[in-house]
Amino acid sequence: MDRPDRTSGVQQPGLLQWFAGLPCLVAALVLAVVFAVSWSDLPDPMAVHFDGGGDVNRSASPVAVLLIAELTLLALGAGLSRGAVRGSLALRTLYATSAAAAVSLGYLFTVLVLANAGAGTADEVRMPLWHLAVAAGLAVGAAGGVRLLVSRERPAAADESAVSGSVGLRPRERAMWVRSVGPQWLIAAGVVGAAAAVVAGTLGWAPGLWLWPLGLVFAMMAGARVSVHGDGLTIRPPLLRVPRIHIPLQRIDRAWAAEVRPLSDLGGWGYRIAKGRRGLALRSGQAVWLELDDGRQFVVAVGDAATAAGLLGDLLARDARRDR
Incomplete structure (x- = not known):
């Protein structure tokens, strides 16, 4: 069996690990409520893409927008929870990434719905691109706040292990030790940047449609x-x-x-x-x-x-x- 009391990196899933993706799941729930309340006031099709001046240049069905937004948040939350259970990143980093993604993407999707609510047609909707700057600021604030609130992982008797040269593994026990190296905030920034690029491209910033792979590559190469x-x-x-x-x-x-x-x-x-x-x-x-x-x-x-x-x-x- 795994022995989390003997090795600080043993993969023993607990509530804290499974809850790493909770902020994204909460954002998906809040967005679903916003859609439900505004549904009767949404034009069909609704505005989803805007130019530099905030004027609409692309529209889509509210059903399609709802599915894309919900699947994005749910998939990101599930992926972060799985990453926490597998020990891919430190728990603080995963919580900070989840909070940043949930707040920024949730804000942009919610603003999109509210901007469409009450409009007779999609052509009447305007959405200034300064909302992207607000979303970025909210992401930084959420990530910083979570990192301050979530305590650092406590090293497990490193000095004692160095002296004894053993963690006391018994004959039939199994254990796995896992740690991440490198600046983990860079990995989190890459993941959030990739998601933000997709949303920005959807809202009107054309480079976002092809910049998102750079964020993923950045995240994959920032550590080990x-x-x-x-x-x-x-x-x-x-x-x-x-x-x-x-x-x-x-x-x-x-x-x-x-x-x-x-x-x-x-x-x-x-x-x-x-x-x-x-x-x-x-x-x-x-x-x-x-x-x-x-x-x-x-x-x-x-x-x-x-x-x-x-x-x-x-x-x-x-x-x-x-x-x-």
Whole structure:
């Protein structure tokens, strides 16, 4: 069974993880109420796309707009909840991303409905593009507020693990340790930026229709997800399964936690290959060091490295007992 009390990154879904997407789900509910109240006053078709002066240049059925808006919010909320359960990002970052997306997208969709309400035809509707600036400001405020309210994750006895070299994994227990590395606010900004670009393109900012992939690429490349499990150590982008770096447990002779200085230990920041050593270091500080079966070393700079090294040590000891 998983032992969240022994490894701080073990994937043990709880209410906090499942609720990471709740702000988006609340926004979808509020928007549904706004649609229901305004439905009889909406023109058919309703205005959905506006030029730089705020004048309508495209319309669509209210049913289509409702479905697109609701599916966007619900899918984003479900994706963020799944990301929290899988440990793709820190819980604070996921809550901040969810709040920013819910507030900004909810605002834009609600303003769109209210602007159409009471209009005889779609041509009568106007929606100034300063609403996009308001939505961006609300997103920043919501994300900042949530990050202040949600406490940081508490490291689990890192010093004790560093001394003992073990997390106390028992013979038949399974555990997984997961941490994200890199500036997580950049990942969140990429996700929110991609969603905002789609909405902006819908409302009239034409570049938004092709800028959204840049936001997703930005989010995928802004950091990495490091995990330790029964198969060894794996590093991959936070939102994708590939590309990845995998060090099988069978190739690891020893694991320990120590400081890493990217410039002197690896020759620079990022993924580096040096003489007898390779690794990933987006910052200096705590790191998991591995001694491999070919005599080379692998290092990854990551928080709570002592717990990761301790879990790898327990897994290696278990394999050694099986081979006797």
